[in-house]
Amino acid sequence: MRVLFCTDPLVDRRPDRAFAPEVEAADEVGLPWSCVDFEALVAGDVAAALHRVSAKDELEVAIYRGWMLPLAAYDALFAGLGARGLQLVNDPAAYRSAHLLPAALPHLGEDTPQTVVMPQGDRLEWPQIHAALAQFGGRALVVKDYVKSRKHEWSDACFIRAADDVAEVRRVVGNFLERQGDDLVGGLVFRAYEPLVPLGNHPKSDMPLPREWRRFIADGRPLVEAPAWEIADAVAPPEFAELARRVPSRFFSLDLAERQAGGWIAVELGDGQVAGLPPRLDPARFYRALVAWDPRPIGP
Template sequence: MHTPLLSCADPLRPAKADPHFAAETQAARSLGAETALIDHDALLAGDARAAVRRVPRGFGAAWYRGWMIPVARYGELASALAEREAGLIVSPEAYRRAHELPGWYSVFADRTPASVWADGVPDVRSLGPGAGIVKDYVKSRKHDWDTACFVPDLADRAGLRGVVDAFRALQGEFLAGGIVVRAFERFMGPETRVWWLDGRPVYVGPHPDTPDVSVEPDLAGIAELVAKLDCRFVTTDVVRRADGAWRVVEVGDGQMSDRPPALDPEVLIGALTSERVQPSGRFPTAGGGRAGED
């Protein structure tokens, strides 16, 4: 038996997968797994029952691969699926832990930039002097770096407030949770995205922002933190700091992490839907031996 896969329907052709995820649903079907589609627009509009109308009754507990879902809406999706004897393998609690910075921060605190968060402008005194980064619980406005992301000097409280205000205005209704401020660290080289399934790195490769470059990370110590987080399917974006230390820039729920073109949909979906997880990927032994020793 294969674990089924839920994905997002194409808003224009609801019986078909959204083109962004079509290769993954196709891979699932060709591997022998059941697939079904949810209406992501209906879910975000607050009509979870309508969102799952096309999920067959008795579909069972499934992985989801699709567009991001706010934590509260994810809970509504789980409830609506349960009414149809379907469900999500990743519980709403586990989803929150992996998806939102306050959920994973304490576990990764030694390996990720120091961070504070609040509904308004956070108290940044504990971050010390220097530059900072503004984001919400899930996303930054990294493409608006100078106006709504980077804070040159956290001691300049008016400057910080200006960046937070600009960030809030741009996020609008899509602001996830509250405002996070992180101490700026000097990184070098591209980020590498590590896909972890049941504590094992099933794929290590480029970050979607830099699809053509990736470096082999040193995952020593990171696998232990992923195990401690206790979420079955997560990604960690890791990068080398100027002093050489490997840092975790962010953690994400693997169900919503963007798949770089280099990650073959069959590799990802095969790992998810088959009963036995087979480590594979571009750097199959990078930390994998350590994580897979048990």
């Protein structure tokens, strides 16, 4: 198994400094790693992106730990590595199944809040948006695109107090669209807001910090987990084993939160290769878990 880190944009022979704790942890447990040029990959130059990745004589699993990749870039990475004898742990279909919320919804099933998806190809105009939100009545909502929210701009570009409040919807959604700009992925996603067990508020954005955990799943089984926030929290979520088995991905993250009304919900999925480590998850613990998992290649 080999780990692939993003190259430092200033020094292409070393990993991006943002991943330094993970690189140190990989070295500590003896996991070999290589650098992938993220900028070249996104620009479509696969040969340049992988020029520091040596070819393998025997098929080997690779796990990418880097910045989120657009779908086309992930496809190119998968193919380019395959030509070098490296098999990304998740194929492109698996990447989509967890990385894009609309693709994840069938696997989340009833374990996640009510959701409305409006693809960018449709008319994202106010009459259509208000019509789509009518099914929520006066419930509170959160808005995001297929991949990201602006949760750290909670009151301005994420949280909608009431779906039937025309002015509020236009204010928050308008801010979200303007600030996402060309980075908008897929379209708009509206999710019913579930009141969650509160732990506090973010010191900078004032975003409410709920009891929420991030769990990494490997081949259908929990690999490692930790609270999503720096606030100490010892109450871990239940197993959600059936949900984990439904997701057609070898390696993904599952974010779980406790409802004030009781029980836990699945907030979202993420591809395990681009999901960040929670602040209270020691990178060494994460990499020891990867070594213990030691995924084998699939197919010939």
